[in-house]
Amino acid sequence: xxxxxxxxxxxxxxxxxxxxxxxxxxxxxxxxxxxxxxxxxxxxxxxxxxxxxxxxxxxxxxxxxxxxxxxxxxxxxxxxxxxxxxxxxxxxxxxxxxxxxxxxxxxxxxxxxxxxxxxxxxxxxxxxxxxxxxxxxxxxxxxxxxxxxxxxxxxxxxxxxxxxxxxxxxxxxxxxxxxxxxxxxxxxxxxxxxxxxxxxxxxxxxxxxxxxxxxxxxxxxxxxxxxxxxxxxxxxxxxxxxxxxxxxxxxxxxxxxxx
Numbered sequence: 002x003x004x005x006x007x008x009x010x011x012x013x014x015x016x017x018x019x020x021x022x023x024x025x026x027x028x029x030x031x032x033x034x035x036x037x038x039x040x041x042x043x044x045x046x047x048x049x050x051x052x053x054x055x056x057x058x059x060x061x062x063x064x065x066x067x068x069x070x071x072x073x074x075x076x077x078x079x080x081x082x083x084x085x086x087x088x089x090x091x092x093x094x095x096x097x098x099x100x101x102x103x104x105x106x107x108x109x110x111x112x113x114x115x116x117x118x119x120x121x122x123x124x125x126x127x128x129x130x131x132x133x134x135x136x137x138x139x140x141x142x143x144x145x146x147x148x149x150x151x152x153x154x155x156x157x158x159x160x161x162x163x164x165x166x167x168x169x170x171x172x173x174x175x176x177x178x179x180x181x182x183x184x185x186x187x188x189x190x191x192x193x194x195x196x197x198x199x200x201x202x203x204x205x206x207x208x209x210x211x212x213x214x215x216x217x218x219x220x221x222x223x224x225x226x227x228x229x230x231x232x233x234x235x236x237x238x239x240x241x242x243x244x245x246x247x248x249x250x251x252x253x254x255x256x257x258x259x260x
Contacts, residue, residue: 003226003234003258006032006058008205008241012248019045022053028249029259034059034239037067039090043097050098057100058237059142059177059203062130063087064106073106075130075143076123076155078114088130088141095139102203104142104177105130107155119155124168131171140202144177147185150212157186159193163200175202179241184209184220191228198232207242214242215254222254 007025009018016024019041025033033055038046050057065071065083074080074087084105091103107123110116131141145162146154156162159178166174178201180190187193194201208218215222229238244251 003230003238004031005206005255005258006030006034006056006237006239008035008239009033010036011241011243014248019049022049022055024248026053026055028252029255030055032056032058032237034237034241036061037064038094038098039063043094046094047097057098059102059104059239060091060094060100061104061106062091065108071108072146072151072154073108075105075126076107076119077111078118078122081122081126084126085129085133088133092134092137092139096137101138102140102142102175103134104144107143109151109153110155116155120165123155124165127165127169127174128171131169131174135171135173140173140175141171142175142177142203144179144205145182145186146179147182149185150182159183159187159197163197166200176200177203177205179205179207180220180225181205181207181209181212181241190220190225194229194234195232198234201234201236203236203239204229204234205239205241207240211245212243213245214251217245226258 007030009021013021013024022033038060065074074084095103134141143162145156145158148157162176176197183190183193206215208215208220210218
């Protein structure tokens with residue numbers, strides 16, 4: 002049966018971040034993910050995790066200046082040292098939280114910067130990040146993101162991500178397969194998951210249009226979850242969606258998968 006992790010950056014947002022862990026546990030989630038923990042000390046987040054009893058399964062490395070619109074720096078030439086320092090910080094949090102996966106966001110394509118140069122930077126940075134993460138048993142993930150939600154994002158297609166993973170050649174560099182992003186950009190969900198399953202270490206869900214709960218849009222999630230289960234996927238599926246209303250009120254789709 003598929004196993005789901007609540008995304009605390011999008012769910013339960015009417016509560017302060019550190020209180021969302023307990024709400025996720027009370028709603029039946031055994032695991033959580035989130036974008037960034039860096040506004041809080043590792044100790045503060047660890048305390049919330051232990052008090053709630055949930056497992057942290059994913060968060061992002063330092064993304065640059067998020068408030069100013071940056072969406073990662075892994076592929077941006079000239080910021081290699083900043084990226085690797087952010088990886089080191091993420092690994093400190095991962096060690097404290099017992100989290101075994103971190104996502105390195107590629108970033109937006111800067112005006113006038115050659116994409117080939119960005120790819121070269123991305124590959125080199127990911128190779129170094131994977132080597133750093135391997136020392137503590139952590140896997141680095143990369144995720145194609147659609148151009149509607151984040152216009153100008155460097156990495157948009159599953160096949161491109163798979164090619165970059167192959168070029169880096171690190172066993173602990175894997176694919177974060179976001180079903181919502183894939184549907185917006187390419188569709189053909191079940192064959193794509195089946196084809197790339199050996200690379201997929203984490204999945205995420207949201208329906209489209211709207212990026213709301215499964216069952217609110219065009220994706221046939223009961224069919225897809227059954228197919229994913231049949232394929233033997235054993236990783237977590239993060240609920241990276243914006244609830245249409247109260248988070249708990251929108252969890253009817255999740256009821257068959259609790260436990």
